[in-house]
Amino acid sequence: MMKKICLLVITCSWLSVNAQKQDYPIQPVPFTSVKLTDHFWTSRIETNRTVTIPASFARCDSTGRIKNFVMAAEHKGKFCTTYPFDDTDIYKTIEGASYSLAVHPDAKLSAYIDSLITIVGKAQEPDGYLYTARSIDPVHPQSWAGPERWINESKMSHELYNCGHMYEAAAAHFMATGKRNFLNIALKNADLLVRTFGPSKKHVAPGHEIVEMGLVRLYRITGKADYLNLAKFFIDQRGIKKYNDKSKNVYENGTYFQDNEPVIAQDEAEGHAVRAMYLYSGMTDVAALTGDTAYLKAIDRIWNNMVTKKMYVQGSIGAVGDGERFGENYELPNTSAYNETCAAIGSVFWNQRMFLLHGDSKYIDVMEKTLYNGLISGVGLDGKSFFYTNAMQVSDSFNHPDLERGRSGWFICSCCPTNVARLIPSIPGYVYAQNGSDVYVNLFISGTGNLKVNNKDLKITQQNNYPWDGGLAFIINPSSAMDLNLRIRIPGWAQNQAIPSTLYSYEQSSAQKIEIKVNGKAIDYQIKNGYAVISKKWKKNDKVELTLPMDVQRVVANTSLADDIGKVALQRGPVMYCAEWKDNDGKxxxxxxxxxxVFTTAYEPALLNGVTVLKANVKSVNVDEGAQTVSTENKTMTAIPYYSWANRGKGEMTVWFPEQVKYVELITK
Incomplete structure (x- = not known):
């Protein structure tokens, strides 16, 4: 019988008697209980399985990441990659491969993973320590590691970061296969942390967060309270010490590490964006499991700051390349936008948790925008080329690095490709959620979900062509008649809300009302926290239908965003659009x-794996440098989904379009 796995909720028959009782009020339906049949996501999941994961393993081998573990076991040789966190690329790929195995058994892949786990296990020191950058040659460790264990952890050693990704991968592997070989390695390491850190032991604020999330994963499996307590201890260490000259040296703790003040006093999304997302996700986990109200208030404040002042129109975060970090409020430049793919993945993790905590659709609105735009833009349609950063504007005049290099197969710091490998196969786990008799439909993806409601089986079948078409149908099949509250998310974008804040808005509101039919008859319904609530006794083959408006919307930015004044972005459904050189006469x-x-739409199945494109008669600006004149002419513009850009070679791209000539940035070489 196939074992069930979920990113957040794991149930095991051997949980200890101390297993947690308090938890998220809403629980996600495990991705192993959701089978997708659509083209949009199933093709990506299959490409991830057949291309991305094998390519990641191959590159871990060819770049020396696996060799580092072999040398660590022998305590001889020289660390042969660049960064001490390179160990995590193996962990993350194992995690993604484990998710894939959970729904697509593959004996060859399973055996290969086991062989890697054996190599990893041999590299573990007798007391549980596992960190190749030191173990290969403890007398001469990698420069970031520091001369002794943990001494540089609050800065850049990434020892605990490595532990966190190991825990995430080991938990995934155990739940997918039932094997304890990797889990035992992780638990041995976690027990070392429990012996080493704590109120009467070593104190440290982890330099790169994720160990907190990983410890919670192990707590869920084992019920061992020490792991949850340690996760909270690490979080509470932030902002305790007083650092000198923080304003001049952001890399010495301070805001870069979210370590400038205690977490319960923080109210801005700040510092390194990936670190921030992992910290806030860990805080949300601990808040849910402990009921810590100070954590709850802090993460609510921080989320509001991020969404109202620090998020790009296509869902990306982390505007500033210097430090891969959040900028100041409203600091969202287009030509230098950083937008690391890993930060988008972290945003998905956090927004899912915030929904499970609060039950408000606004968190899923942000998650959906990120999933369909600023996250999958980070991986090419071939499954083996990537963007570390995700640009908002690329032109010859601005000399953006993405114009020069295009997509890359790998990076010296390759955290993003392997993070993609572990996120994509888990997508089905974001579709449904449940709280007793309340069943939430969060994402619209064709396929079937199998749930248990009050100990009765419930099957929900979605039929749609989302995100290209707004027509949605849901077939509700209980094993026998049952009372339940079906909560279907009515996306903010379908209610004249470009994003759940005033940061972006539609230039013109749509008056279209969303009608819902049950078994062909229109019904009255209430919207609560962004969900259409349909409460009734459901019977076999009950059918719910609704159509979301798929108008092309012109999005304008808050006037505090200087780069976007006088410009519009284009959105249709959850998808943001861009213009790329390939379709627009080279510019x-x-x-x-x-x-x-006026825009027209057309689905083109042969283009970019099948996309709906936008077309319109617009103006283009021509600059004659010799004559020193500027003129405009009519042209037909084609816009493609933002996520699909840079799959046909290198060239110009833009998300924001001036409405008048005076807002065109006339920069010539």
Whole structure:
């Protein structure tokens, strides 16, 4: 019988008597209970299984990441990669491969993973310590590691970061296969941390968060309270010490590490964006499991700051390349936008947790925007080329690095490709959630979900062509008649809300009302926390239908965003659009989209694995440097989904379009 796995909720027959009682009020339906049949996501999951995961393992081998573990076991040789966190690329790929195995058994892949786990296990020191950057040559460790264990942890050693990704991978492998070989390695290491850190032991604020999330995963499996307590201890260490000259040296703790003040006093999304997302996710886990109200208030404040002042229109975060970090409020430049793929993945983790905590659709709205735009833009349609950063504007004039290099197969710091490998196969686990008789439909993806409601089986079948079409149908099949509250998310974008804040808005509201039919008859319904609530006694083959408006919306930015004044972005459904050089006579930076522009849409199955494109008659700007004149002419513009850009070679791209000539940035070489 196939074992069930869930990113957040894990149930085991051997939980200890001390297993947690308090938890998220809403529980996600495990991804192993959701079978997708759509093209959009199933093709990506299959590409991840057949291309991305094998390519990641191959690159871990060819770059020396596996060799580091072999040398660590022998305590001889020289650390042969660049960063001490390179160990995590193996862990993350094992995690993604384990998720894949859970729904697609593969004996060859399973055996290969076991062989890697054997190598990892041999590299573990007798007391549980596992960190190849030191174990290979303890007398001469990698420079970031420091001369002794943990001495540089609050800065850049990444010892605890490595532990966190190991725990995540080991938990995934155990739940997918039932094997304890990797889990035992992780538990031995976690027990070392429990012996080493704590109120009367070593104190440290982890330099790169994720060990907190990993410890919670192990707590869920074992019920061992020490792991949850240690996760909270690490979080509470932030902001305790007083550091000198923080403003001049952001890499010595301070805001870069979210370590400038205690977490319960923080109210801005700040510092390194990936670190921040993992910290806030860990805080949300601990808040749910302990009921810590100070944590709850802090994460609510921080989330509001991020969504109202520090998020790009396509869901990306982390605007500033120097430090891969959040900028100041409203600091969201287009030409230098950083937008690390890992930060988008972390945002998905956090927003899912915030929904489970609060039950409000606004968190899923942000998660959906990130999933369909700023996250999957980070992986090419071939499954083996990637963006570490995700640009908002690329043109010859601005000399953006993405224009020069295009997508890359691997990076010296390759955290993003392996993070993609572990996220993509878990997508089905974000579709449904449940709280007793309340069943939440969060994402619209064709397929079937199998749930238990009050100990009765419930099957929900979705039929749609989302995100290209707004027509949604749900077949409700209980094993026998049952009372339940079906909560279908009515996306903010379908209710004239570009994002759940005033950071972006639609230039013109749509008046279309969303009608819901049950078994062909229109019904009255209430919207609560962004969900249409349909409460009734459900019978076999009950059918719910609704159509979401798929108008092309012109999105405008808050006037505090200087780069976007006088410009519009284009959105249809959950998908943001861009213009790329390939479809627009070799340029994208010279397009003007006047206010009266009318767009037409067409689905092109042969383009970019099948996309709906936007077309319109617009203006383009021509600069004659010799004559020193500027003129405009009519042209037909084609826009493609933002996530699909840079799959046909290198060239210009833009998300924001000026509405008038005066807002065109006329920069010439």
């Amino acid at each position: 994208a930076s010279n397009i003007i989209v006047p206010k009266n522009t």
